[in-house]
Amino acid sequence: MLQRFVKQAVSNLQDQRKQAEKGVQQVVEVLAPGPLGGSAKAWNTKQREAAKAAVEEAVSRWKQLDAQQPK
Numbered sequence: 001m002l003q004r005f006v007k008q009a010v011s012n013l014q015d016q017r018k019q020a021e022k023g024v025q026q027v028v029e030v031l032a033p034g035p036l037g038g039s040a041k042a043w044n045t046k047q048r049e050a051a052k053a054a055v056e057e058a059v060s061r062w063k064q065l066d067a068q069q070p071k
Contacts, residue, residue, distance in 0.1 A: 023058070026058065
């Protein structure tokens with residue numbers, strides 16, 4: 001029984017790590033062509049609006065998840 005619990009806990013931690021990695025990747029993509037993007041071109045209006053929408057959506061999702069967590 002303890003072994004099963006430990007396996008489940010490890011699995012949950014691995015899932016959470018994968019989700020965190022996906023979140024970091026999304027932030028990196030939103031920041032491109034900034035310092036991590038390596039491109040020196042200026043953003044056009046469409047790119048700025050898309051980046052702003054992606055950040056707002058990510059913040060909204062984070063706030064929803066935070067509100068669901070037991071305090």
